[in-house]
Amino acid sequence: MRAIEIQNYFETVKKLVLEYSPKFVVAVIILLVGLWATSFITRTAKKLMIKRNVELTLSNFIGNLIFWTLRILLFVTVISKLGIETSSFVAILGAAGLAVGLSLQGSLSNFAGGILIILFKPFKLGDTIEAHGETGKVAEILIFSTKLITATNQVIYIPNGILSNGKIKNYSQLGIRRADLILKTSYQSNFSEIKSNILSFVATHELILQEPKPEVLVNELSETTIVFVVKVWTNNADFAKVSSDILEFSKTVVKL
Known part of the structure; x- marks a missing residue:
């Protein structure tokens, strides 16, 4: 009786091996080829995005998204080839994704915002x-x-x-920037002379662009002072230097 049970056991094992060996071999082949293919596709996608001058942050993110999406599909394919039912697994994965999405609404908002910034x-x-x-x-x-x-x-x-x-x-997108400097002078001062002196100074300043043309305009007439604005254009990198130089020069010509 004992010998018969052992024989039946070995027969069952033999049957299972014969039945599942081809599936196992196919699953292993799919796994190995799939691992190589997912890496190859990801590298190729990243190289194409770099050639097309896609933002590095976006290209890395899309590359990682492609990589893990393909790996998940590969995993589902492999276990289905082994004869494991995948419908319940996919349902569990979807439910888990929904739960994570609901718990990370703020992070998903930031994620979507990052994608919009990178794209636009x-x-x-x-x-x-x-x-x-x-x-x-x-x-x-x-x-x-x-x-x-x-x-x-x-x-x-x-x-x-x-x-x-x-x-x-x-401040950087257009390359140049206008400095609007508000100054004041008394009614007793010669505003025309002050304007002429400032325009002469900005016309010879090497960091101030002459096109668009520099301007000195009256901005406001208060009870005690004339408020005017000096408008000059300069490169973004020179903005602080130009503003400082104009203010320093104006100190010598503006009278309060």
Whole structure:
């Protein structure tokens, strides 16, 4: 009796081996080929995006998204070849994805904002921007936030969700910038002479652009002073220097 049970056991094992060996071999082949293919497709996609000058952050993200999507599909394919039912597994995966999505609504908003920023490019790396009361140079565009470096060398992270939905002032995008400097002088002073002196100064300043043409205009007439504005154009990198030089020169010609 014992010998018969052992024989039946070996027969069952033999039957299972014969039945599942081809499936196992096919699954292993699919796995090995799939691992190579997913890596190859991901590398190729990244190279194509780099050639087309796609933002590095976006190309890395899309590459990772392609990689893990293909790996998940590969995993489902392999286990289905082994004869394992995949419908319940897919349902569980979908439910888990929904639960994670609901628990990470804020992060998903920042994620979507990061994608919009990378796609529509309201700013790029190296631009100086002002957003949500903060001004700084864009050091890094991440998927969930944007990193700014302020003029005082402070690091600021702004969530991409509010950044993509708010007002952004980009000081670098057009290459040049106008400085509007408000000055005051008394009614007893010779405003025409002051205007002429300032225009002569800005006409010879090497960092001030002469096109568009510099202007000195009366901005307001208060009870005690004439308020006027000096408008000059300069390259973004020279803005602070030009503003300082004009203010320093104006001190010698403006009388209060």
